[in-house]
Amino acid sequence: MRLKKRIVQVNNLHLSYHTLDGETKALSDLSFHVSKGEIITIVGPSGCGKSTLLSIISGLLKPSSGKVTIEGIEVTDTRKDVGYMFQNDLLFEWRNILDNVLIGLEVQKKLTSHSKEMVEKLLSTYGLKDFKNHYPNQLSGGMRQRVALIRTLAIEPKSLLLDEPFSALDYQTRLIVADDIYNILKKEKKAAIMITHDISAAMYTYKQTILLHKKIQGHIIIYFP
Ligand SMILES: Nc1ncnc2c1ncn2[C@@H]1O[C@H](COP(=O)(O)OP(=O)(O)OP(=O)(O)O)[C@@H](O)[C@H]1O
Numbered sequence: 001m002r003l004k005k006r007i008v009q010v011n012n013l014h015l016s017y018h019t020l021d022g023e024t025k026a027l028s029d030l031s032f033h034v035s036k037g038e039i040i041t042i043v044g045p046s047g048c049g050k051s052t053l054l055s056i057i058s059g060l061l062k063p064s065s066g067k068v069t070i071e072g073i074e075v076t077d078t079r080k081d082v083g084y085m086f087q088n089d090l091l092f093e094w095r096n097i098l099d100n101v102l103i104g105l106e107v108q109k110k111l112t113s114h115s116k117e118m119v120e121k122l123l124s125t126y127g128l129k130d131f132k133n134h135y136p137n138q139l140s141g142g143m144r145q146r147v148a149l150i151r152t153l154a155i156e157p158k159s160l161l162l163d164e165p166f167s168a169l170d171y172q173t174r175l176i177v178a179d180d181i182y183n184i185l186k187k188e189k190k191a192a193i194m195i196t197h198d199i200s201a202a203m204y205t206y207k208q209t210i211l212l213h214k215k216i217q218g219h220i221i222i223y224f225p
């Protein structure tokens, strides 16, 4: 049997926030890995450290101890090949949908006719083709989240970090989008880590789930491939 290539490796991660009110332990001694083509979901109650974990993996936040490596290289800063879809969609209200989706490519100077074509195709697949000239405030919450996802996929990242990509979607749309995202991630063989509150969708669609719990902060309770 061929071993799958490990893309993201998280080793003994600890993080404490220090504020005037004292210390908050957000993560303690968390370890796991994600291989090429694998999708790991992280489930857990509000405040258990899920977003903190993605911020560390993306290089936006430094851990108190422990380390994260991506393809063997320690994460010390943000990387171009990691796509991060934030919990809040962070769309620019003054740019239309197409310009919002293209912004990552613009910043990375990767705007070509090929990349534009790919973006148009993604907009069409996600039912946003007719809205590309609209502005974010003319879209529903679910549509905005789809725009944010397309923007993340547009830079063709090797690994993807998704913070609650379905939270603004109604139940039916969520099932469709969960399936779509799953198929895209599988097809593109991306290593993905996805946070969700929806434990049943996580188990059903994505199977590999890490459960973080507030009372035993940062510890993995269940991890079943
Ligand atoms: N910048 C910060 N400064 C101080 N404490 C913080 C900061 N960010 C998060 N925390 C605290 O760290 C803990 C973990 O926060 P985090 O945002 O990672 O939780 P979460 O699991 O993503 O929650 P949610 O499901 O509500 O998004 C919480 O107790 C939170 O209050």
Ligand SMILES: [Mg+2]
Binding pocket: 050, 051, 052, 087, 163
């Ligand atoms: Mg969060």
